Amino acid sequence: MSDIPHKRDELGRILVQVRNDLTELRKRLGRTAVREQGQTLDIDALDAAISRTEDGIKTRAEEYLKTVNKQVLTLPIIEDLEKKTKKIAKWRPPLETIPDMRPQKYLTAGASPGEKHKAAFTMRLLYNPAHPKNRELMHQAYGIQFPDLRKKTGTTVSIASLVEKGLPPSVADLCLVRTPVKPKVTYLHQREGGSPNRIGQMHSILPVHSSSTLFCFVCAQCAPALPPAPVSKHCFNIVGGQIDPCAADFCTFKEHYCLCWGPLVEVLWQLERLMREYAVPHARVCGERLVALVQSGELDWGSGDMEQLLLTLENKEEVWELVKQPGQRYKGEGGRQAAAVRIQACWRRHQARTAYLEKQRRKWAAGTIAISWLLHAQVRRVRKSLQVTRLRHLENYRSRAEVRRTHIHTPQQRRSLQGFDILQNTQMGRLCDVKDENVEVIYVCPVQLGEDLLHYYTQLLGLQGAVETGEPTALPASCTKRFTILTPEAYQYFPSHKMCVSTLLKYSPHTLQRIKYLIQGKQAYLVSGVPHIDDLAVADELGVPVLGPEPAVAQLYGTKSGVRRIFTSAGVSVPPGHGDIYTLQQLHECLAQLMTDHLQVQCWLFKMDGEVGSRGTAYCDVSHLSFRPWALQEYHCRGPQLWRMAWAQEPVLLKCLEAVPALLASHAKPFNTSCYPTWTCFIEHFLKQGGVIEACPPSDSVTCLTVDLLVEPGGEVNMLSCGDQLHGPGGLQVAGYTVPQTSVSSDTLYSICMRVGHACQQRRILGYLSLDLVTFLEPSSLEQQVWAVDLDIGYSNQLAMTQLMLLMTGGTLSYRTGRLEVPPPVRANKPTARQKVPASVTTRFAVMSSQLLHTNLSMVRYSVFFQMCKAQGIGFDIKERQGSVFALHDSVERSSLSMVTISPDLQGALLTFARNLSVIHQEISAPNMQGETNFKNACLLCVVINNMTSLC
Template identity: 50%
Template sequence: MNHTNTHQVQKDLRQLRLGLQRIPASESPATTLKALDYALSKTENSVRKQTEEYLRTVTTRLLVLPSIENIPNRCLEIPKWEPVLDFFPKMHWQGEDILRTSNNNEPRSPLSMQLHYKPAHTKNRTTLNQKCGISLPDVHRKCRSIANDHNIILGPPQKLRACEPKSHWNMAEFKEDKRKAKSKLQKWETVPGFTDEKSEAKVLLTPRTPPPSATSKNMDRACVLQGTPAICEGSKVMEVVSAHVNHSKYQFTITNGRIDTKEEHFCHFRQSFSLCWSSVAYALEALEKLLRDFAVPLAKVSGERLVEFAHGWDSGWTKAPPVINLLSVLENSEEVLGLVLSPGQRYKGECGVEAAVIHIQSCWRGRVARKAYQLLCRRKWAAGTIAISWLMHTQMIRVREALQARRLRQLENYRCRAQNLAANWKHIQSSKRTIIHIPSLGYSQSRRLNVRGFDIRQNLQMNRLAEIRDPKVEVIFICPTHLGEDILEYYYSALLMGDGATDTAGNRTTATTSCVRPFVILTPEAVDYFPNHNLCLTTLLKYSPHTLKRIKNLIQGKEAYIVGGLAHVDDLAVADELGVPILGPEPAIAQLYSTKSGCRKIFIAAEVEVPPGQGGIFSLKQLHETLARLMTENSDVKRWLFKIDPEPGGCGTAFCDVQHLSCYNWALNKYHRCGLGMWETKEIQESVLIRYLEEIPQWLERYARPAHTSCYPNWTSFIETFLSQGGAVEAYPPSDTVTCVTVDLLLEPGGHVITLSCGDQLQGSCQFEAVGSTVPQTSVHPQTLDSICARVGQVCLQHHIVGHVSLDLATFMDLGTTEQKVWAVDLDLRYSDQLAMTQMLQMMTGGSLNHHSGCLDVPMHVQGKHCEQQIADKTPVIPRRAVLGGHLFHSNLSMLYHSVFLKMCRAHGIGFNIQRKCGTVFALYDSSERRSMGMITVSEDLQGALVTFAHNLSIIHGEISASKMQEETNFKVLIKNIKDLLQRKQRTVRSKPAA
């Protein structure tokens, strides 16, 4: 019975139940029986249709009579079909208690119970009888009469639907419900018409066949039922077979995949299962084919298992049964299965060659197809990669072109503003103006990433704030780090004190009550976003829109220009954003002539004396050849220097002494024998040159040393950077006493060269790096110094270099001529640290550097009853000397806050006397680590300034250090160098009268 008819029966029974509920209790049960009879008649018609369809299916199959055995000796037993509960369809029964009472506590009829199920087979009628006690007598009698007319044995349906697992049934609940239904049904037996139907409904349509013998009872019953469920899992086949059949009665053999049809056991098996032979034949044929395909020599078949498997396998739906399920019907299944599973066994059987050919072809075609697919995937991936790369490439080209156009526009705007600045420079200097100080260090990325404390290094020039000593100047200082309140308060007080010191009227009350000159300190907000990237200050300012907006508001309607540090390409972007000119060269020009090789070109063009050497070295062979030639031409030079082009100061410098060269003494003796005239000929120098070339490589590897070991620990790392970035080779002055002078120049856009500061360098731990200077310088004659500065400045202006320039000179006494020589050794196109300290010195003292006299002229205000005009006319000017130290470092300074440090210095008498214009001034620019600082000492003479400087360092070091503490500092080395300098000056003073 299909689902539609089943639902129709359920609907009719539901309507019958509702009709019975609406019948009053006073009426006779005859009406109830009529309604029930109407419902059963409709059910009978639907069942009749299903029966006719089933008969049409059965008549098309081959029917074979069962074997006739000893029927009289057996008791007549009519087999009855019962549903197999393990494979019973799952039903859902609403209402656990069949005998549930209604609201009026009266028992309700079993017909009023709701039973929802899916009747997939004829055993639903039995379920209906067992569950609800409803019997359908007329329907079954008519079905049996039809079967008798056709002499057909009726049984359960041919194929059961998919069954639910046995674990889904609760047999205890099922039996309990059945028991309750039967007990409730006994109460309704008094109703006429129900007893016969119930008794007849218990018997289903059964086949009219002779009773089977005792030995074949189970198998005959299996043939009749034909409803054994299919075994879905191969691993359960052996368990099912062994559970139902312990010993096979119908056993026959298959030899080499062929059945002997005349064999006695096979004939007996075929005769015993002749009624269901059609389904068995399909299974047996499949088994034979499997055994032939795998060349199985002998297989013992269990007939009972074969029949059970045949009923479970529907050949119409599954053309080929599973191998494991099919082999489970064999008695020697394990042996056959092992043979079947052995590699290559399939190709030994029937059509094995064809199977091998098919397998080989399929594998080859699969391999070819896979290779083609992989090739297609690779090409598809390559096409996608090429497409994405091309899109990114085109996008990068567009971005690059846009950036180039933007930078070209910024450069053009810079040049236009530079022309306007040069044309209006005199007017700008004489009017009120705003200077935007950006102490940026535009080093390369590799150089910036290797500098420790790069933000503190950029903040060393915080003393630029002292330029507000000019009443027409306002300063906007861009700070690369966040400053504490203690530093801001210190500079406010120092600048206020300096402003009072420069009051020409000498009225301290006026200076105290008046406000300090306007200055603003700004920190870009991008400092917080890039804390560890070591970006230069102009780059940070470029990505700080709020700071740029504030600067625009501060300079609105005013004359303003930018004074930067080492030029960078982002300087143009910041200047273009603010719309102001830059007092400095273009970034490309600054990067070209700030190198060691570039500055030599400037010095040679300016016709100033330079040390013997050569720049633009990029290979090791070039270095050896150049060094050999220079050593041959300059035999009096005892030390040679190697300088990396873009490295500032002495960080990128290495040296090597020629005394370690084995052939140097031989070459020197030959030089003295030949004399200066003959030595200049190439024939004589050739032998020395060849000897140098042979020994220089090993000499450099063993004796060359970097000057700054913290940057380059050994010669290998130094020469690698030297050759990758380029460098120059120069001679060290051939003298024991060499003095380095630093001169700060201002190359005005109008074409004038102004000297702003000059001082003799103070060397620290590295002899090629200056940590301070003595101002003003006393090593070179002022006229000689002015001449050198003027020539260098003019050449720089010719190469479009404007702004602040720092020139380094080396002076020494020539041993051969006893004359002073001055070599130009370095050129920095930026605002120097010495100039920033000089600005603070002039702010505190109110004096000015007189480069012609080589003195720091400080005005001394006279207090008296004279008028201001007389005081102004007769203001005396006294000379002062100063020591500037901008690179002081001590790791223990971090233990003290700046306020505590200043109180400690004040307790030891370290301070500045405003009336006498002597004393000590500190420069603070580190709020986070507090390890670096600057110091200025002013005295009446140079010796007093040096002694004060060394004394202050000694006191500070003693206060913050202990005997067992390990610290990093340059205080000790600087104190020692100052003592040596004082001793040399004393010897020089003593030797002058004797001369």
């Protein structure tokens, strides 16, 4: 057996040498020109034949190398090895002897088409050993005698013998006949006297053929097609992960597939290893399926295709159920090592995953920090830029402190109100500033006004000449040329944003350019509503001062807590209370202390710092506390002087602290339930914004009044308007005013207003202020008490309606006397000597409201509305300077308006106001469509006040 590998190497060397000789032969043929009778020999055809032969030699050499390295060889009998082995002849053709190609006319260039066809047919026969004439043609052309394939014989012809006969190797390989002789098989073992090894070492178990058997080198790629399998599937068993090589079924299987046994050995070894690794006790292999799987070439040894191997088993379901059990792999061969590898892999994967996640977390954190820092730096730059811009605006505002004569009105209100744009336009009465001949008005309207409204206000302001002369037919006054109404174009781009007028104007360059043109060469100043930071930006853009405080000052003192500080410094009376409350514990402690200090107060109010009206107000009645009678008895026993001592109040204070949480939870209620339905919702917003606690006046008869002040930059304080408030059903919501006020004496009112005005001037609070006061009779002393309860910084609705009233009456409001004085009616005939000379002035009373709402008004055009009023006798008498005047708000919704009724007495003004509302409601409403309105409440309120005034 030691000589066999040497002979295999010798055969490989011969094949390589043959290939090299053919290459050299082709090179020499390229330089040789054979001519016969003037015709050139077709060297190209010969070169093509040599190339094909060379390719065949190359392919067979590669297959031989693969076979030597991978396949199992068939060996002769050991004892006859030396006798049966033949020496393979070496290929050494002399290069000088080139076959004479001239007799072969089918290879010459001048061959006829018939001869070419015959030559091609002959070559096809040579390359087709199965053809019946192939044997005769090979004998005639090369002198090789092949056995008859139709006869059963064991004679074989080797490739070397065919090459020695002069046949090209590729043709010799195609002509090689493998006779189906059943070989005689014996087995070789690794050790003598021992039992055969397991099939896992199948490479050492090789079948031995007889001397007449040809060596067969077969691989998985070039394996010959197997004959149809017999009825038997050639099944064999794998018991305990091993195949018994002596078993009859396995021997039958191996004997049947001996010609392709090389590829099967590797598959059997893989299948045997799989059974051992998964500790499969018994598996039955179907040989036919196994051979079909090997011939298909679908096995992937790199990935270990277990499923395809299991498909070759007869009991694959049982084996698969066993294999797929968890942990089954670790019960077989190498299970402990596989388990250790799996544990290490899982642990390393866990470590790698943890390290990766930690790295990703750090990367994310670093990115977040970087982005946050960049955003912070950008916001810081923007904030610094805004601070510089606003500081410049503030400096420019302070440098323009002197008052000028062109009024630029921006009637802005709070942002959180519903119908924000319409509410901002309830101060159309600002146009009436044109009653002064030296004043021009530029009114910035937050909504687009139609031609009907522009025509109405032009006609209304044109009545000033008729009012002054008392003649209705007088020509329109020149004031119609001294007012301009502008609408910022930005309102179209922000329809759903609740922006104040200054903000809209800031982003409206065309409107700003128009205002600059109108005020060019004139003295002007900006009159805003609620102070806003954008007022300074607009004023700086226009180059005009602002008649108002700095936005920061207004924000500080415009809250309920800031107002209490102003009143305290002014020395005016304020209701008992406490401000700057931001926590629930602070609220409970302050309320308990206030209840102990003022036991006579039965109701306490809670007001948010940033709200207006009754929207941010709640109340709590403490009169039903169970221990209140005992507390009052303690107070009377101690007396007012001793009750101020902490030791005297301590028992009652402890009781109040204990009862306050439950008291607020059960009895505290918001006034406006549409904004804050419950106390819980109210107190949540209250603590966010901060607020105050104040006492309700301890009386059933309480009157509220509003005074409008103007604090000029020079330090002067002027009273512009004063009137008693008309409250709605809730008791805190203002429905209207009666002018002039009749609740407080003129001297007392003037003293309070001056002190508050000077206190505001010291804090640089300039411009228009609206002061709210309450007056009542002290129950114990029956003396009148006046408390200052609120201060709004900005232009008020009452002041706008007062300006409209003064324009239509041509009168003045005297604050020293507390009277509305107007010129006497114009008489057609002069008085005789016997008649009394009329008084130089007469008095009037007015009832006004700027918040009249009726949804049915939107269905009526303003022209139809005024015709209806004229038919019902609703109008204004210029001669008598009494009647009704309306202020319209918008041209689209038309659901709200303002109204002023003027009469010689207060009862007449109240009745006229109530009658007008009743008539309008009946005209625009149907029994089945009443609409949403506050007309009814205002009518009832006027009737009640009229009855009370009549009784007084």
